[in-house]
Every structure is written in structure tokens, then in C-alpha cells.
Amino acid sequence: MEKIAGEIHQWIRKNKGKAVTLLQRLVQEKSVQGQESSAQAIVIEVCRELGLEIDIWEPDSKVLKENENFVSTRESFNDSPNVVACWKGKGGGRSIILNGHIDVVPEGDTIQWDCDPYEGKIENGKVYGRGTTDMKGGNVALLIAIEALQAAGIHLKGDVIFQSVIEEESGGAGTLAAILRGYKADAALIPEPTNMKIFPKQQGSMWFRLKIKGKSAHGGTRYEGVSAIEKSLYVIDVLRKLEEERNKRVKDPLYATIPIPLPINIGKIQGGNWPSSVPDLVTLEGRIGVGPEEGIHEVQEEMEKVLSTIKDKDSWFADHPVELEWYGARWVPGAIEEKHPFVQLIQKNYKDVTQKDAKLEASPWGTDGGLFTRVGNIPTVVFGPGTTEVAHHPNEYIYIDSMLDCAEIIALTLIDWCEKAK
Numbered sequence: 001m002e003k004i005a006g007e008i009h010q011w012i013r014k015n016k017g018k019a020v021t022l023l024q025r026l027v028q029e030k031s032v033q034g035q036e037s038s039a040q041a042i043v044i045e046v047c048r049e050l051g052l053e054i055d056i057w058e059p060d061s062k063v064l065k066e067n068e069n070f071v072s073t074r075e076s077f078n079d080s081p082n083v084v085a086c087w088k089g090k091g092g093g094r095s096i097i098l099n100g101h102i103d104v105v106p107e108g109d110t111i112q113w114d115c116d117p118y119e120g121k122i123e124n125g126k127v128y129g130r131g132t133t134d135m136k137g138g139n140v141a142l143l144i145a146i147e148a149l150q151a152a153g154i155h156l157k158g159d160v161i162f163q164s165v166i167e168e169e170s171g172g173a174g175t176l177a178a179i180l181r182g183y184k185a186d187a188a189l190i191p192e193p194t195n196m197k198i199f200p201k202q203q204g205s206m207w208f209r210l211k212i213k214g215k216s217a218h219g220g221t222r223y224e225g226v227s228a229i230e231k232s233l234y235v236i237d238v239l240r241k242l243e244e245e246r247n248k249r250v251k252d253p254l255y256a257t258i259p260i261p262l263p264i265n266i267g268k269i270q271g272g273n274w275p276s277s278v279p280d281l282v283t284l285e286g287r288i289g290v291g292p293e294e295g296i297h298e299v300q301e302e303m304e305k306v307l308s309t310i311k312d313k314d315s316w317f318a319d320h321p322v323e324l325e326w327y328g329a330r331w332v333p334g335a336i337e338e339k340h341p342f343v344q345l346i347q348k349n350y351k352d353v354t355q356k357d358a359k360l361e362a363s364p365w366g367t368d369g370g371l372f373t374r375v376g377n378i379p380t381v382v383f384g385p386g387t388t389e390v391a392h393h394p395n396e397y398i399y400i401d402s403m404l405d406c407a408e409i410i411a412l413t414l415i416d417w418c419e420k421a422k
Contacts, residue, residue, distance in 0.1 A: 008408060009408055012404050025042050026042055026139070027119075030118050031103055032106050035079075036079075040102055050143070050147060055083070056083055057082055058080060059082060069332055069375055074167075082163070083165075087146060089421065092158075094417055095184075095185040097189070099163040100138050103166050114394075117129055132398040137403045138190075141385055145408070156415070157420070157421045159418070168368050172332070187378065189380070189413070191406060194382055194384050196402060198346055200362075202333060203289050203331075203366060204296065208325065210286075210325075228281050229282055234310070234314060252292075254360060262291055267285060291333060293335060296333075307324055334370030335373065336379045353408050364388075369381075386402075
């Protein structure tokens with residue numbers, strides 16, 4: 001195994017330029033929601049070069065809507081294909097899914113970028129651009145890992161199922177579609193940007209919308225009205241206390257270094273329509289974290305219960321209750337045991353490659369991992385080369401050496417998990 005590991009290391013380092021070029025090509029395709037096909041075309045090209053069995057399809061929204069875990073803002077996935085490519089094993093080994101999403105969030109205000117978000121600029125050992133960290137760098141690591149094994153003449157017993165999916169940023173419709181299409185395995189690995197930490201547990205999350213009512217009046221006699229803005233501040237305070245209470249219950253050591261394991265974030269506020277009028281409606285939109293072992297519905301019920309008790313402290317809400325709507329994106333939480341053999345193999349190979357002990361944590365954000373564990377019943381680990389802190393940020397980047405180390409760790413894990421065929 002030591003000889004094989006050395007060959008894999010040498011091949012990956014020798015082909016550094018090839019990996020970087022592939023990442024640049026993917027970044028240069030602006031694969032925001034509804035525009036994923038051009039980036040997927042590059043993925044398909046690479047998978048064909050690797051001789052993989054390829055399945056390309058546009059998810060059927062009618063079929064997906066029949067599943068309770070489906071969420072999306074789209075009515076159709078035309079021109080947004082999923083790509084699954086299988087490297088068939090010789091038989092007798094464990095199978096694995098290597099899953100990465102091709103969609104990226106929009107670049108935002110380009111003035112905040114120091115370079116073109118879709119250039120793929122190389123500087124100081126990093127590649128810059130939207131999607132480098134989240135998560136096209138991880139996808140490249142998956143493909144390079146497979147190619148490194150093939151270049152070393154290695155055949156595996158178990159199947160390796162590479163997936164390039166759409167819609168992760170909006171709740172995982174692409175991965176759900178792959179599960180419903182019948183793709184199963186003995187384990188799944190998702191190289192989201194974890195800073196090379198191993199996440200055996202993934203937080204889930206949900207979007208919510210609150211409507212807080214007031215009573216309109218002239219600003220000059222505002223005492224005759226009830227400001228929805230002022231009432232919304234009270235609601236926000238209630239949510240902060242709910243966040244505090246929920247996080248007091250978190251005892252999992254994998255969350256020890258995370259300041260707020262299960263955040264409640266207000267991301268959008270809209271209210272009022274005239275400076276000289278008392279506002280009669282404020283809309284708050286936000287996101288609530290769901291613990292790895294929690295259920296989506298139990299968290300919804302907890303928030304609904306807290307909001308229903310506001311009237312006990314402010315009588316205005318007795319006749320004007322806060323309206324709560326669960327809408328938009330949602331990510332299912334997931335978890336496997338820290339001592340799971342798959343986790344231990346990644347830990348071992350991480351140490352072999354980096355000469356350091358791997359760090360285990362729980363994901364502070366949602367991934368498609370929960371869909372695999374809870375819907376597909378597939379043990380799943382999130383582990384990738386991207387830099388967590390710059391995901392969705394201006395000047396997003398990934399360290400090239402981290403991407404290559406990740407590819408090497410994944411390649412060795414494939415040998416251990418799927419087993420080398422004679």
C-alpha cells in the first residue's frame with residue numbers, strides 16, 4: 001500500500017496544473033441557478049475521458065413534489081441537468097457515492113471583488129472566483145482522485161458513483177432526484193468547504209417568513225397607531241431568546257468550537273411605505289438551524305409554540321397574532337457515529353497524507369448530507385478542501401495545495417473502502 005500511496009501522491013502533484021485548469025474552466029462557467037448546463041458539459045467531458053458510465057437527466061419536478069423533502073423555487077429544471085457517472089467495480093467490495101453540487105450562489109456586488117468573479121485568477125497559491133471553495137474545488141478533488149487511481153492501474157471491487165448535482169444552494173433538489181432515481185451506496189462523501197475538517201454530523205436549516213401587524217396612523221399623531229416596526233423588535237427579541245434557549249441544550253462536543261451551534265438569523269426586513277405614516281405591517285424573513293439529531297417538524301413546532309405565547313406578555317398580539325410561514329429552502333439534518341468505520345478511514349488517510357491528526361466537528365450549515373442519511377439511509381461524511389469563511393463571500397478562493405491533499409486523501413479512502421481488486 002505504501003508504494004501505491006507514493007504513486008498516487010506523485011501523480012497528483014505532477015498533474016497540479018491539470019487540476020487547476022479544470023477548476024478554472026468550471027469557475028469560468030457561471031453556474032448560478034438555472035444556468036448549470038455549461039458547467040455540467042465540462043463535467044461530462046471529463047467523465048467520458050475517464051471512461052465512466054454516464055447518466056444525464058433533468059429532474060422531474062412533478063416526481064420530486066411527491067416527496068416531503070422536496071423544496072425549490074423553480075417549477076421546472078429544463079436546461080439544468082444532473083450528471084451521475086459510475087466507475088464500475090469488479091464486484092465484492094463496498095460502494096461509495098462521491099457527491100458535489102455544481103450550482104453556485106450569485107456573485108453579488110462586483111465592486112467588492114478584487115478580480116472578475118468568473119475569471120479563475122491564480123495568486124499566492126490560491127484560485128479566486130465564485131464557486132472555487134463552494135464547491136467546485138471539491139468536485140475537482142473527486143475527479144482527480146478517480147483519475148489518479150486509474151493512472152496507477154488500480155481497479156476497485158466496489159462501485160464509485162460520482163455525482164455532479166444541481167440545486168444544493170436552494171435545498172438539495174438535485175441530490176434528492178439522484179436518490180429517487182435509485183442511486184444507493186454503502187457510504188457517501190461530500191467535499192463541501194470544511195477547511196479539511198471531518199463532519200460526521202450536518203446541521204439542517206429552514207427558511208421562515210413572519211408577518212407582524214400594526215395599526216396605521218399619521219406620523220404626527222403616531223400615538224393613535226401601533227407601529228409594526230416596534231412590534232417586530234419585540235418579536236426579534238423573542239427569537240433571540242429562543243435561539244439562546246435552543247443552544248443551551250446543545251451538549252455535543254463536535255459543536256464545542258462553534259459560538260452559536262444552532263443560529264436563528266433574520267436576513268430580510270421589509271415594512272412601512274411612507275415616512276410620515278405609522279407602519280401597519282412588517283415582514284421578517286430568516287433561517288433557523290436544525291440540530292443533527294432533531295426533526296424538521298419538532299423544530300417548527302417549537303418556534304410556533306414560542307410565537308403563540310407572545311400574546312401573554314403583549315395583549316396586542318392576542319387579536320393580531322404573528323403569522324408564520326415556512327417557505328423556500330430547507331436542508332435536512334444528518335448524522336453518523338464518530339466511530340463509524342468510514343469516518344475512521346478518512347481520519348487515517350488524512351493523517352497519512354498531512355502528518356496531522358484530523359479534526360472532527362459538526363457542520364454549522366446545511367448540506368445535502370442529511371438527504372443521504374435520512375432519505376437514502378446512506379452513512380455520509382462531509383469533508384472538503386474549501387475555506388469555510390469565504391463561501392458566498394466576495395473574493396472567494398481555495399488553496400490549491402489543500403485541493404490536491406484532499407484528492408489524495410479521497411483516493412486512498414476509495415482504495416480502503418471499496419477495496420483493491422486483484
